[in-house]
Amino acid sequence: MFTPDFNKKFDEIDGLILEKENIRNYDESSAILFSALKLGEEYGELSESILTFLGHQREEKIKDFKKADLGEEIADVLIQTMVLGRRLDIDVKSAVSKKLKKIKNRLQ
Numbered sequence: 001m002f003t004p005d006f007n008k009k010f011d012e013i014d015g016l017i018l019e020k021e022n023i024r025n026y027d028e029s030s031a032i033l034f035s036a037l038k039l040g041e042e043y044g045e046l047s048e049s050i051l052t053f054l055g056h057q058r059e060e061k062i063k064d065f066k067k068a069d070l071g072e073e074i075a076d077v078l079i080q081t082m083v084l085g086r087r088l089d090i091d092v093k094s095a096v097s098k099k100l101k102k103i104k105n106r107l108q
Contacts, residue, residue, distance in 0.1 A: 002093060014083055028087075035084040042080045046073035 002010070021031045051057050052065045085092035 010079070010082060013079070014086060017083060032084070032087045035080065035087045039077070039080040039084055042073070042076040046070075046077050049073045 021034065024030075026034060048057070049065075049069050052061050053067065053070055055062055057065075082092050085095070
């Protein structure tokens with residue numbers, strides 16, 4: 001699902017996030033909570049971009065909107081989900097693979 005190059009880039013970013021968590025002296029629970037709240041923040045930004053894309057925002061937001069903004073926000077949600085998975089010691093790749101199989105079986 002993820003290429004070695006993607007894994008390397010993600011590991012680098014996650015390492016930088018871990019450094020910030022260490023600077024803030026987060027214990028394990030705090031790191032998990034921070035990651036979960038950050039995911040909520042990113043989801044909110046994605047929701048806002050979708051509303052803008054659909055024309056349900058202020059005119060100045062709609063005027064400045066680029067469809068690429070949606071891709072960036074989706075990427076933020078995915079990355080933060082992966083960060084949270086690591087904090088919870090969950091193999092996200094395996095979890096997604098299993099879930100895709102369940103969805104496929106349900107839809108067939």
